Amino acid sequence: MPVSQDEWPTFDFYAGPPKHLHAVGVLASCYNSFERILFDLYLHHLDRKKFPRALTEQFYLAVDEQRRVKMLRDVFLALEQSKKVIALIDNLADYFNWARSVRNTILHAEAYPMMIVSNSDLNVVKRRGRRSAEVGYLSLDLTTLRYLAEKIEAGRLQAAKINVHLRYRDTKPSRRSVALSIHGRESLPQILVPPAVLELSERPHSGPVPPYPLPP
Secondary structure, eight states: OOOOGGGOOOSSOOOOOHHHHHHHHHHHHHHHHHHHHHHHHHHHHHHHTTOOHHHHHHHHHTSOHHHHHHHHHHHHHHHOOOHHHHHHHHHHHHHHHHHHHHHHHHHTOEEOOGGGOSSOSEEEEEESSTTOOOEEEEEEOHHHHHHHHHHHHHHHHHHHHHHHHHHHHTSOGGGOOHHHHHHTTSOOOOOOOOOOOOOOBSSOOOSSOOOOOOOO
């Protein structure tokens, strides 16, 4: 009899609770979309100033995420006239840095064995730095994982709203698509408040998961 797809993996390893891992997958997908749309924002003014696309892509893609965020800030500081847009981009950069920290903490970690914990949450271990052998531990319940994924998606949506606003504003009416003409009229969004960062602990958790500061 074939094995149900819901029962994978059937071989002998522990990757973590299935629902928690699903939330991790959603979080990673939302982050990837957030990261991609930052590139669109970076290109917005440079394309309109007719900077060679090959060069702008080369400069951006040749550096790490942290420096890409700085390049985004620098482009808008130099070429954007609206102080409100500049403030939104600056806030978006801060928010993306939070999302990157969360994504890297979770995606670069590995589940540690069930035998050393007594709960069914996602328990992971991660080196504290790229050049550090010291490890830290983190336990996340399903509510927190889903909350983090939703907050990263909120950042992506914020970036999309800013992007559509700029495209509508800087595209001649005769060249606006129907979709752009409809959605581009929406007002600019409000500033986002980044949630708390994830903190690694010195030891594995064997009891209740330490609470993440969720909003009331």
